[in-house]
Amino acid sequence: MIDQFFEGFAMAMRFDTMAMMSIGLFAGMLVGALPGFTTLMAMAILLPISFFLEPIVGIPFLLGIYKGGIFGGSVPAILISMPGTGAAVATSRDGYKLTQKGKSRKALDMALFSSVFGDTSSDFFTILMIFPIAYMVMQFGPPELFAVLLMSLVIIAATSGANPLKALIMMMLGLWLSFIGTDPLGGVERFTFGLFDLKSGIPLLPMLIGVFALPEVASVVIRNEQGRKLAALMGERLQFSEFRRCFKTICRSTVIGTGIGIVPGLGQVVAAMMGYSAAKNASDHPETFGEGEIEGVAAAEAANNAVNGPTMVPLLTLGIPGDNVTAILLGAFVAQGLRPGPQLFEEQGATVFAILVAMVIANLLFLVIGYLSVPMFSRLVTIKTSILIPMVIMFSFAGTYVYRSDPTDLLILVAFGIFGIIAKSARFDVMPMVMGFILGPSMEYAFGQTVAMSGGNALGFFLTERIGALTLLIATPIMGYLLWKRLYSNLKAA
């Protein structure tokens, strides 16, 4: 094992590996930063390139795109309040407020450092604990997934603002919106009014851009912010003291993210939100969260990147991809003649370790590439408002259209834009709605599976076979109540 590790380490130390990885990181970052393009698309399109490269060059190249893409997604989230994926929603909350305060560089730096820290730590943890993690992954079935998702939603609603009733209403609305379309289990159409365009449900991207970016555009236009001081907007770089202040939060989020990565089917969205909620709950000044608290950016970014390590485990140990990104990696592996599975470590140990080492090196390389790119990105906000706002609007529409080339999506974008503006002026937070919408389908599917598994006798099934899930389900309302009470009294006192 140790020999293989050192052999793998030596294999990874190649110039062409580093070079291709850097290209992948940079390309991924650019693609991730463009609204409407996803990391997944970039990986799928560039996958054939890896077929014709050596394994230790081609796979790190794809990993580079993946890692670069996640950070890239938080760039528009921070700069123009336009999260392109669910994972960047939590980041945009405080990130955009920081940009408005003229601290966009600090926010981007913090996103970069906490991403790299979260990712690297979870990669190390994964390398060391790969077999125990593989065992733990197996302990989560649909009932457990349902319980964890329900708990996540309750925590999000309880910690999202001063008025949990408003948050709950918005979350219910989000859940209902996720019901529109074909029922994922039975294939029955719901709330589509016979429209074919609604049959596949409401797409996420137009909703995200509509409720987050367009209201911000509207408020800039309404307030007529022509005279913004341009140079001051970029602000200074992150100072070490600020990083140290957030270090505890970053560590906490890394642990949360790694834990969530172990549960199959949860992913980055839940991790980012849980990391954020936990940081807010642990803070002495929860009222600053959502108002431009740099700790909020750190909490969300560390958590959603820490998911990456453990999600590789089912792929490497069983050959089962946990999500679409790992499915593409599986394709890259097998096309190289590496067959992930129980015997991969025995047969190809050195190569696997080389890839894992390359993952860690990719993080370090990215620290450099990202740090050099941040000033380039944050220059965006120094563009004159009269030019920036039309550009943001163009990106909103182009990004939405490019995603599926479906004109209906543009109508959905406008509808959610108007909805977002109304919700903002009525002081309803759209975040719980988006979370309900994103997590709703998985939760519904897990619920349907649980019912199918129990064969009609749900109570007996939970009591005899699924005690863990049952305990979580019972604990959820209590936990939600306690969290809310604590935050509420804190907010009152403040």
Add this chain to the structure above:
Amino acid sequence: MLKTFAKKSLAALAISGAALATTLSPAYAEYPEKPVTLVIPLGAGGSHDLNARILTSIVPSYLNQAMIVRLTPGAGGQKGTQEVANAPADGYTLLFTHNYIDMLQQYVENLPYDPMADFVSVARINFAPASVIVRADSPFLTFEELVAHAKEHPGELQLGHSGNWGAFFVPAAQMMKKLDFVMNMVPYQGGGPAMQALLAGDSDMSLAFPSTLGELLKAGKIRVLATAGEERVYDDVPSFTEVGIDGDIGFMHRFVLAPAGTPPEVLKKLEAAFAETSKDETFLQLMGRLGESVDPMTGEEYHALREGQAVAYQELVEELTSQ
């Protein structure tokens, strides 16, 4: 000064663009004169996506044009299928699909297209035979033992599959209908999660394709009880025909369709390009690594299979939904 320059160059651009457009589109241009789009009605990262990535990196060398993959997931594959059904029948928009989306859905839902009338078959690329699998520590050593137990205890054994009306649901239902036994069917979101549920002990039986089976079988984690088709895939495992399930059951065919009305000479070129690709050594090598077979069939041959599937699926759906 700058403005007039901009205006002039814009005008020049417009003129040259128009000129280019006229030279590029004479009435009888040689097909293909621009890249061909291959629509996949499924999401990124699935087996269809991976197959298509390999396919589209080889086909261009025989078609002399680039081939672009466009993923259009949604409504269980109907979104992408409809897109191609509505596309001009000029051979520049093709569909890469499988038989359950293609022929089964028309009996489950109202489709905005007619799969038989709106499409012509271009080529089948390959097929994957489903295997019936259990965990290695399962008490069932043969397919007969499993069926016997299920007959005695109806609905007690858990069967995990990759989604309702999907590639494992349909053969499982056909199997239960043919041999008259009942298991509790639990859907999972894809073949990976279904396999994980089997390994974790949540389900007693599942199905899988050879490409995902290889390593787990070698590591002794699972046991195969039967494989689809007449002939054996593994030497010591009976085929579906041997255990009494005959017919086109348990195969997922991957094939290319074109909108109906595509000119015959265009179809001929496409068929030839796909046929050449199926013999290409790099193609065979890459598909082999992926664990996928290469079993080309001409459009005409595959069309006959589609007709058979239509009848079989209609019967199955009627029986399952009438209960």
